[in-house]
Amino acid sequence: MNNNNTIQLSKQDNSKIVLSGLSRRRRKDRRLKLYGRLAVATAVTFLIFLLIAIGSKGIPGFFQYYVTLEINFDRERLDPMGDLSVDSLYSGESEALVTEAIYSKLKPQGRSQKKAVKKLVSKGGGEKIRDRILKNPKLLGTTSKIRFPVDDDVDSFLRGYIDRNVPESDRRLNDFQINYIDELVSKNLISYKLSEYFFFGSASRDPELAGIKGAVIGSLMSLAICFIISFPLGVAAAVYLEEIAKKNRLTEFIEININNLAAVPSVVFGILGLAVFIGLFGLPRSVPLVGGMVLALMTLPTIIISSRVSIGAVPPSVKDAALGIGASKMQTIFHHVVPLAMPGMLTGTIIGMARALGETAPLLMIGMVAFIVDIPGSVTDPGTVLPVQIFMWADFAERMFVQKTSAATIILLLFLFLMNAIAIILRKKLERRW
C-alpha cells in the first residue's frame, strides 16, 4: 500500500516537473521557428532590395532626354562629293549643321556662350544626320525636325542629379548652360523618350551614345559557340559514362575529375583559355570564339552531370525491350535512351548556359574587356559580352553610366529569367514520370 503510494506521488511529481517546464520548452520551440522565419525573410528581403536597387536605377536608363532641332539638309554641305557614299558624308559638315541649328534656337553671343551652347548637344548628332541620309537620300535639300540626344551632363541636370544651387565651380554645367537649358525647356524642345542609343548603339565613351547592341550580339555569339561545343560533348560523355563504360579505376577517375571541374573557380578557366587557346593555339584575343570555348569548358561538367541523371532515369525496361527485339547497343542508346532523356539533358544545358551567360571573370582574362566600338560581324571579330560591358560601364565616372549600367543589368537579368523559365517549362512539358 505504502509502496504504491510513493510511486503515485513520484508520478505526480514527474508530470509536475514536465508540466512546469513545458511552457518554457514550447516557447523555445516557437523561438526556433521564429528564427527560421526571420532568416528566410532576411534572405528574401536581400533579394528584393537587390532587385529594387537595380530596377529603380535601371528603368530610367532605358530613357533619355532629346532636344528637337530643325535641320536643313543642305546637299552641298552634307554630301560634298555628291555620290552619297559614306566617305562623302563623313567629309561633309553634318556636325556643323547641328551646332548651327542649336545656335539658331538659342542665339548665343560671343565665344564663351557659343562654346557653352555647343556642348549642350551630344557629339552623336552628326552621326544621326548621316544615318538619316543613308537611309533616305531624298531628305537632302529638305528641312525637317530631328530629335538629338542631349549631352550626358545636361541629361543628368534634367533628371535633377546636378543641383543648380551648387556654386558654379563645383558643377559640371556653368550658369550659361543652365539658363539655356531652361530656355529650351520653356520652348518645349526637350523631350524624354525611350533611348534608341541604349538598345541600338554600341560601346562608346560618351554615355548618352553608349548602347548594348554589340555586347548582346557578342554574348549571343559566345553562347552559340558554347552550345555547339559543350552540348554534343557533354551528351556524348554522359552517354559513355552512364551506358557504356564499365565501372573501373579510369571511369571513377573521370567522374572525380568532372566533379572537381564543376567546383574550380571560374577565373581559373580564364587562365586556361589565356594559356592554352590564346598562348598555345595562337587564337586571337577578345573574340567570341575563344570566349565561347572557355565557357564551354566551364559548362561541360554541369551538362555531363545533369545529362547523366536524366539518362539514368530512363527505365531499364525500355532498354531491355529494344535489346530484346534485336537492336544493337548503339541503336538502343541512340534510338531510345537519348531521345527519352533529351528533355532532361536540354534543361540541364539551358541552366548551364544561363550561368555561362552571366559569367564575367574568365572572359576578362581572355581580353574581352577591350574597348570595341564595332559590332562583331563574326565569331572571330573582337567583341565583348553583356556582363563584361556592365563591368566596364560600372567603372566609368559619368553619372549617366550608372543608369545605363543598371539598365544593362536589367536586360541581363531578363535574359537569365527567360532562359530559366524556358528550362522550367521544358521540364514541366516534356518530363515523363516512369
Next chain:
Amino acid sequence: MGAVWFYIGNKSATNLKASSNVKLHSLPHYHGLYLGLISSLPSLVIVLTLMIGDDYIFAKMILREIPKEITDIDNLNKLIAVEQIKNVINGMNFITPPIWVSDAAEVWSSWDNKLKIIMTTLGVSCSIGFGLWGYQNLISSFRARNRVESIVLILLAISSGVAILTTLGILFSVAFESFRFFAIIPIQEFLFGTIWNPQFEGAERAGSGQQGLSEYGSLPLFAGTFLISLIALVIAVPIGLFSAIYLSEYAKKKERAILKPVLEILAGVPTVVYGFFAALTVAPLLRSTGFSLGLDVASESALAAGFVMGIMIIPFVSSLSDDVINAVPQSLRDAAYGLGSTKGETVLQVVLPAALPGVVASILLAVSRAVGETMIVVMAAGLAANLSLNPFDAVTTVTAQIVTILVGDQEFESAKTLSAFALALTLIVITLILNLFALQVVKKYREQYE
C-alpha cells in the same frame, strides 16, 4: 566532303540491295555513315592539328629567318620579337616596325598562304583517298553497322576524356608558369612575405633604389581573402542554416515549394551584378552609416564585399543543408517525438547533430565559392594590398589580383605576369582541398544512412 560520301555510300548500297538478291549485312544508311565518317574524320584531324600547331612551328622557324646581326646585337627577347612580327601581320602597327620585323612578317605570311594551300589539298585528298578505300568495302557482306558503331564508341570515349584534358590543361598551364615564377621568387618568400607590391619590369629598372623593387609576399592577399570570406560566412551561415531548418522542418509543403526556388535565385544572379550592387549601393550605405557612427569606413571596404558575397552564398548553405536535413531518417525524429520532445528539441538535439557532417560540407562548399569568387571583390573590395583584419579597411584578394595582373596588356616573362599564375595555383589547391574534403564528407554521410 563527309556528306557527299554519305550520299554516295547510301545510294550505292541501296542500289546494291535492289540489284543483288543477296541480303545486305547492314542497312544502306550505315554504309553511307561509314563512308562519311571514314572520309571526314582523318582530314578533320589533320586540318585541326595544322591549324593549332602552325603558330608554334612558325615561331620556331621565323627566328632562323631573322638576320644574325640583329639577334646578336640586342640580346632581344625571342618571344617579344615573335610577337612584334605577329602584330605586323595582324595589321596592328602603332609605330613603324624595324625592317627586319616587316621582312620576317612577309616571310611568315607567305608560309601562312602556303600552309593554307597545303591544308586544303591535304584535307581534300585525304578525304577522297579514305573515301575510295572505304568504297571498295561496299559489298553486301560488309559489316558496316559494326564498324560505324565502333567508331561512334571511340568518339564517345574521347568526349568523356575532355574532362581529363581540361583538368590537365588547367594544371599544366598554371603549374608550368608557376614554376618559372618560383625560379625568380623563392617559394617561401611568396608564401610568407608580408608585402605585395608587384611592379612592371620597366618600373623595376627605372625605380630609384628601394622604391622600385617588386615584392611578392602573398600573405596580405590571403589575409584579405580570408577576411572577406569570413565576413561572408558570418552573414551566410546563420541565415542559411536557420532557413534550411525552417524550410525542411517547419514550413508547409506549399511554402517550401515557393521559398526554396526564391532563395536559389540568389545563387543565380550573375556575380557582376552583385559586384555592381556592392559598389553602387552597399558600399556608400556602409560608408555613410559608418560615418554617422564615427567610424572611418573606406569607400572600398572588405565589409561591403563580404556582405554582398554573404548574400550570394546563402543558397549554397541553405539548399545543401536542407537536402542533408531532409535525408535524416524519419525514424530518428519519430523516436525523439516518442520520448516527448518538442519539435525544436528534436531539431536541435537529434536532427541537427545527425546532419552535422553534411551541414559542415555545405559550409565548406560555400567557403570554396567565396574564396574563388572574383567579380564582387574586383568591383567592391579594391586593390590595396593591406595586411589588415579590420573589416572597414580596403583589402584585396587573390582572385582580384589575378584579374588585375592578367587583364589588359602583359609583359612577357615578367615576374609580375608569372605571379598571377602562382596565385592561381595556390587558389586551385585551396579550393580543390576544400571540395574534395566536402564531397568526401557528404559521401560518407550518405552511406551511413543508406
